[in-house]
Amino acid sequence: MHTFIKTNELLEREIKVSPLAAQTYSKSYRYFCKGVAPSYMDHGEGCYIYDVDGNKFIDFMCALGPITIGYNDPDVNAAVIRQVNKFASGSLQSELEVELAEKLCDIIPCAEMVRFVKNGGDATTAAVRLARAYTGRDVILMSGYHGMHDWSIGASANNKGVPQSVCDLTVNFIYNDLLDLENKLQNNSVAAVILEPIQSDGPKEGYLEGVKELAHKYGAILIFDEVVSGFHYALGGAQEVFGVSPDLVAFGKGMANGYPISAVAGRRDLLEQIEHGVFVSTTFGGDSISMAASLATIKQLEQPGFYEHINKIGTIMRDGIRERIEKYNLGETLSVSGMPAHCGVSFEGHGSLSYLDIQSVYSQTMIQNGILVFAIYFLNKNHTEKEAYDYLDATDKAFALIRQAIDEDSVDGILLGGKVDPVFKRNIK
Ligand SMILES: Cc1ncc(COP(=O)(O)O)c(C=O)c1O
Known part of the structure; x- marks a missing residue:
């Protein structure tokens, strides 16, 4: 079970001095289940991140798209450090x-x-x-x-x-x-x-x-x-x-x-x-640091097989989401949209549950199972079949709980913290 003591302490401090306690809307605590999700990252390694409480997650947010190779990549680091020693x-x-x-x-x-x-x-x-x-x-x-x-x-x-x-x-x-x-x-x-x-x-x-x-x-x-x-x-x-x-x-x-x-x-x-x-x-x-990073990044993106790999992993994930929507008969509430490299789940309300109730059950369960994702996933070079299947195992658990919430027409007893509460909400249910 993850604990988020340091995250929650830092959040309390930052909320007082910086709106939303994040500089990008969709990285804010408001976009996760408050109290039971990480907000602050200590470090990353490949496709994994470690939060300030020492919890480890497979990262399918990839910083909302920028992380194409992986965190702490030795070649990108070396190129950046070479340039840091010259000028920024x-x-x-x-x-x-x-x-x-x-x-x-x-x-x-x-x-x-x-x-x-x-x-x-x-x-x-x-x-x-x-x-x-x-x-x-x-x-x-x-x-x-x-x-x-x-x-x-x-x-x-x-x-x-x-x-x-x-x-x-x-x-x-x-x-x-x-x-x-x-x-x-x-x-x-x-x-x-x-x-x-x-x-x-x-x-x-x-x-x-x-x-x-x-x-x-x-x-x-x-x-x-x-x-x-x-x-x-x-x-x-x-x-x-x-x-x-x-x-x-x-x-x-x-x-x-x-x-x-x-x-x-x-x-x-x-x-x-x-x-x-x-x-x-x-x-x-x-700024020459970013240019050094970009050249080192593109060098890896150019390697034969890079995009085939991303598509293969993404296809396993996209097909697996579809199968699980069917397995739990959730076609009215969940849909999968996207091409394999960047794809994920969309949520609709059901009964008295809003789309945000459903999304909250999803988000909380993915975090509990070690997956950091913002409904639509991004992939980087380091995601392998292992991480894809870990994602699908968590997805299975999340969808089972969504099925339960719909059957009971309630998220009581399922949600353990706050609900996902974006600043900009959809008009529809
Ligand atoms: C398609 C698209 N265009 C432009 C932007 C804006 O990029 P930035 O937030 O780096 O200014 C985004 C950000 O999410 C985006 O998704």
Whole structure:
């Protein structure tokens, strides 16, 4: 049985001085069962993490996507330490910047040039600005999550604090629905169509080709947000998997095994606008530590068999979730969505239980069984069949308890701590 004494002490202290006691929403205690889940990590090793109370978990969160190789990887560490002993951010560029830019132009199909920033949202925002400057238009059509900046969060349900005039310039379109996209392209003067190319089970046959054709027909720039899909499904991202190249792409998360770096890449004529008055510049954009980490990470991602391994492990997990949903007859409450490399469980309410009651039973049980996961899993190089089957054993126990909760129409006696209580909740049950 895990105990969380130190986690809970630290939480009590941090809540007083930092909102949500975490710097990323979905890493906050609010997204787990309070009191019976870890919040603070001591160290990681491969695909395992150790919390401040000495508990060990198999980590299927992978820091929400960045950990593609594994924690404490000797090659990434060595590259980082080599550079730490030289400089981090300097008054001049590091040679690594040239190497990494060349490498990305080599491996990303649409990349003729690349500009480095820090967060995924910086990269999507840079891409949107380049598209607006190029087209002389303002409206953005988006599908997916693209970061915290006004142009994108303004078009979400969580747009408090964003001026209405900014919200009005971004319109959501429905993924995998070309008619909806064309309708919105007809009715707006669109600078860019930006989307996460892989959502839920992925694009329908011909969908991404259709998006590209429509965007160009209406004079808009096509941007793929590959902040999640990049480096997780294939080295060149979804554009490599599906053979459709956008005009611009944003990468982040998985490119440096946890070190902060992101990039906007794409057509030369679009990127070159940065030399002619389109402002994309950050103090830490050239941070050489992350570049050293990224080069060492990509070197491993390039090894033959890397993505075959990830897909094999992911397929075992995805198939196993499906089997267990059937085994416990939970098809009305649980569904599995995603492609093998990044996939997981979605929750619906049942009877008097809300989707958060059901999710809480899942989350608590996974933690009790040594699995750290945020409904949808990420994988890294170190996950093997052993960890996949450990995940499925825990999943089996979680689903059995969900079945029990539904049959009893209650989580009393099942939940031992708080419930999952996200800041942003769905409207539906
Ligand atoms: C698809 C996608 N784009 C952009 C972002 C924003 O990235 P960041 O949080 O690094 O700014 C995220 C973050 O989760 C994301 O999932």
